[in-house]
Amino acid sequence: MNTEQTVAFSEARMLEFLESASDEDLDRLDFGVIGIDAGTNVKRYNRFESAAAGLSKDRVIGYALFTVVAPCMNNFMVAQRFEDAQEQGSALDDTIDYVLTLRMRPVKVKLRLLAAPDRALRYVLVQRQT
Amino acid sequence: MSNETDQDSLQAPAYEALIQFLYQAPIGLLQIRPDGTVTMLNPRSAQLLMPLAQQGNLDNLFEVLSEVAPDLRSLADAAVDPGSLVCEGLRIPVLAPTGSRRVLGLSLLRLDTHTMMGCVNDVTHEVELEQQRLASRMRDASRTDSLTMMPNRSAVLERIQQALARSENNALHNFAVLFINCDRFSRVNLTLGQQGGDRLLRMVAERLNGTVRQRDAVGAVQEPLNTTARLGGDEFVVLLDGLRASEDVHGIAQRLIDTLSRPYLIEGVDVHISASVGVVTRAHAATDANAVLQDASLAMQEAKRSGGGRHMLFTPSIKDRATRRGALELELRQALDQRELFVVYQPIVDIADGRIAGFEALVRWQHPKRGVVSPVEFVEIAEECGLIGPLGEFVLESACWQLAAWKRRFGADAPKMVSVNLSRAQLQDTAIVRQVRRALNLSRLPARALQLEVTESMAAQGDDMRDRLLELKALGVTLALDDFGTGYSSLACLGQLPIDVVKIDRSFVADAESNLHKRVLIEATVRVARSLGMSTTAEGIETEGQAALLATLDCNKGQGYLWSRPLEAAAATQWLAVQLNRPALPDDGPIAAAR
Numbered sequence: 001m002n003t004e005q006t007v008a009f010s011e012a013r014m015l016e017f018l019e020s021a022s023d024e025d026l027d028r029l030d031f032g033v034i035g036i037d038a039g040t041n042v043k044r045y046n047r048f049e050s051a052a053a054g055l056s057k058d059r060v061i062g063y064a065l066f067t068v069v070a071p072c073m074n075n076f077m078v079a080q081r082f083e084d085a086q087e088q089g090s091a092l093d094d095t096i097d098y099v100l101t102l103r104m105r106p107v108k109v110k111l112r113l114l115a116a117p118d119r120a121l122r123y124v125l126v127q128r129q130t
Numbered sequence: 131m132s133n134e135t136d137q138d139s140l141q142a143p144a145y146e147a148l149i150q151f152l153y154q155a156p157i158g159l160l161q162i163r164p165d166g167t168v169t170m171l172n173p174r175s176a177q178l179l180m181p182l183a184q185q186g187n188l189d190n191l192f193e194v195l196s197e198v199a200p201d202l203r204s205l206a207d208a209a210v211d212p213g214s215l216v217c218e219g220l221r222i223p224v225l226a227p228t229g230s231r232r233v234l235g236l237s238l239l240r241l242d243t244h245t246m247m248g249c250v251n252d253v254t255h256e257v258e259l260e261q262q263r264l265a266s267r268m269r270d271a272s273r274t275d276s277l278t279m280m281p282n283r284s285a286v287l288e289r290i291q292q293a294l295a296r297s298e299n300n301a302l303h304n305f306a307v308l309f310i311n312c313d314r315f316s317r318v319n320l321t322l323g324q325q326g327g328d329r330l331l332r333m334v335a336e337r338l339n340g341t342v343r344q345r346d347a348v349g350a351v352q353e354p355l356n357t358t359a360r361l362g363g364d365e366f367v368v369l370l371d372g373l374r375a376s377e378d379v380h381g382i383a384q385r386l387i388d389t390l391s392r393p394y395l396i397e398g399v400d401v402h403i404s405a406s407v408g409v410v411t412r413a414h415a416a417t418d419a420n421a422v423l424q425d426a427s428l429a430m431q432e433a434k435r436s437g438g439g440r441h442m443l444f445t446p447s448i449k450d451r452a453t454r455r456g457a458l459e460l461e462l463r464q465a466l467d468q469r470e471l472f473v474v475y476q477p478i479v480d481i482a483d484g485r486i487a488g489f490e491a492l493v494r495w496q497h498p499k500r501g502v503v504s505p506v507e508f509v510e511i512a513e514e515c516g517l518i519g520p521l522g523e524f525v526l527e528s529a530c531w532q533l534a535a536w537k538r539r540f541g542a543d544a545p546k547m548v549s550v551n552l553s554r555a556q557l558q559d560t561a562i563v564r565q566v567r568r569a570l571n572l573s574r575l576p577a578r579a580l581q582l583e584v585t586e587s588m589a590a591q592g593d594d595m596r597d598r599l600l601e602l603k604a605l606g607v608t609l610a611l612d613d614f615g616t617g618y619s620s621l622a623c624l625g626q627l628p629i630d631v632v633k634i635d636r637s638f639v640a641d642a643e644s645n646l647h648k649r650v651l652i653e654a655t656v657r658v659a660r661s662l663g664m665s666t667t668a669e670g671i672e673t674e675g676q677a678a679l680l681a682t683l684d685c686n687k688g689q690g691y692l693w694s695r696p697l698e699a700a701a702a703t704q705w706l707a708v709q710l711n712r713p714a715l716p717d718d719g720p721i722a723a724a725r
Binding site for chain 2: 096101
């Protein structure tokens with residue numbers, strides 16, 4: 001329990017943790033976690049993100065992230081990065097400043113984009129900034 | 131917002147649908163406060179504006195756009211009334227990280243004191259289309275002659291090139307390029323002013339369009355692609371692309387000339403011009419449109435030289451002649467510098483007593499390779515290339531200088547005058563009066579010792595020429611009408627010209643002994659001239675019989691091979707010495723050598 005609580009947004013071995021973490025583990029995090037498969041469909045969606053975005057897990061899981069769930073990420077800064085990494089078979093771990101348009105509200109966030117060639121799921125981590 | 135709350139359950143389905151609608155809208159929507167703070171925006175807005183945002187910061191629209199639309203904030207401040215537009219479709223250039231250039235269109239509307247509503251979309255494609263349309267309009271403008279709205283040079287060159295390509299691919303494809311120049315247009319421009327001249331050019335264009343398009347389309351093998359174009363000035367081009375047969379061009383060219391020669395009613399006055407047409411047909415067409423146009427222009431010039439009001443088919447020999455003329459022009463310039471030109475003198479004799487009245491000065495060119503070149507060949511070139519001024523001045527000064535030398539050498543027995551021919555271009559130039567005065571001053575000859583010869587076609591042409599003749603006459607020089615009988619003027623017109631001497635053309639003298647008609651004409655000329663106070667000089671007298679006949683016809687003076695052919699200065703001096711029974715002096719030679 002303690003170890004899980006100490007996992008920070010900037011945790012170096014984040015991808016390994018996410019791979020091994022259960023849904024409950026993810027729900028205890030204080031930042032949003034969205035896991036997508038090779039076809040960009042949402043496979044994992046934690047409680048924090050659901051609350052912040054105002055979208056229930058059911059409405060999100062199985063849907064295409066960039067076209068249905070979060071079209072505000074469908075651009076060169078986010079979607080393109082995953083595509084490039086996938087195409088080049090390279091790892092991706094980058095944190096960027098970003099503005100989400102959840103419910104039409106501009107929300108300044110930090111996004112951490114995570115992918116690795118040998119991992120089935122790729123992740124977008126969302127940390128709200130105040 | 132508790133983590134337990136399912137937001138979906140709190141949202142009315144209609145509200146959710148509305149959010150989805152705004153979310154998915156393919157246009158960027160946003161709401162800001164008057165200070166630019168973004169309060170709402172949809173994903174499309176964020177996507178479009180993100181490339182402009184520093185570190186993904188879309189907090190304030192004015193800051194995001196501060197570099198590309200620096201005036202936006204002041205525009206927004208100015209639009210205070212609710213419902214007023216801050217901007218509409220404001221173009222914002224964006225350099226995407228991929229390197230491609232996009233253009234955004236931004237519209238902002240003030241809703242109330244606290245809120246502005248904006249919409250942003252990608253107008254790159256629209257801008258590109260606009261630029262294409264503009265470029266196409268510009269291209270049209272740059273391909274149209276603004277005076278006549280006809281295609282211009284670059285447009286017709288393109289079409290000639292297309293015709294060349296078509297004929298290359300299809301042995302049956304005939305075409306012809308007609309280069310049309312209005313004869314005497316510059317005179318019309320002078321008389322009517324530029325406005326009248328422009329009006330005339332527009333009327334010419336209309337007639338060309340009417341003649342070519344309506345009539346020659348009939349009966350063509352395929353739809354012909356005729357083009358009428360204006361190159362500039364009074365130069366027009368007609369491209370007949372898809373002629374049935376090359377020979378047809380003769381009829382069409384003549385019809386064009388006939389049409390253009392009909393009077394034009396401008397400002398209540400009938401204006402008459404004619405046209406010279408140079409024609410290039412497929413048979414002699416160069417492979418390049420520019421060259422085709424040049425060749426057509428050469429043929430046009432040839433038509434003009436032949437008197438104008440006609441058409442001339444381009445042949446390689448025309449080009450050869452033009453090349454030769456070009457070479458001659460260059461050589462003539464050098465000849466003037468290197469003193470290859472010289473003056474020969476033919477005596478003019480009192481027919482009654484055989485006394486030497488004077489000499490006619492004639493220019494010759496000692497070409498280093500071709501030998502002596504006739505003035506027939508080079509005076510026209512000199513006129514065309516502007517060398518006639520220095521050439522004419524050279525002859526004038528040489529002749530006056532020579533007569534002065536003879537006066538020093540032979541005293542009272544010296545010939546009384548020297549006669550110099552003026553060309554049309556010389557007479558058109560106001561400088562001629564100054565040149566004559568200068569030649570007289572330099573040689574210290576009295577004006578009456580100089581006779582200037584003009585042809586009747588020049589003298590009969592226009593008020594300018596007449597004024598110039600009067601100015602020359604006012605100097606005190608004698609004016610002679612050269613080649614009388616070969617031109618347009620009749621005996622009846624003689625009295626209207628400020629002329630002192632009528633020179634009867636050699637063609638009358640040659641068979642005057644056998645041809646009663648010619649004899650009667652000479653007699654009538656002499657009588658009319660005398661009645662008008664003019665004297666007569668017969669040219670081309672070769673036999674004693676001709677001299678005797680002209681004496682009985684009361685012709686005053688004569689010149690011709692009977693007395694002497696034209697002689698170089700030194701030979702003329704020696705000839706004079708012999709005639710005057712004076713011993714030849716050693717310095718008779720150097721007179722010629724000095725010139």
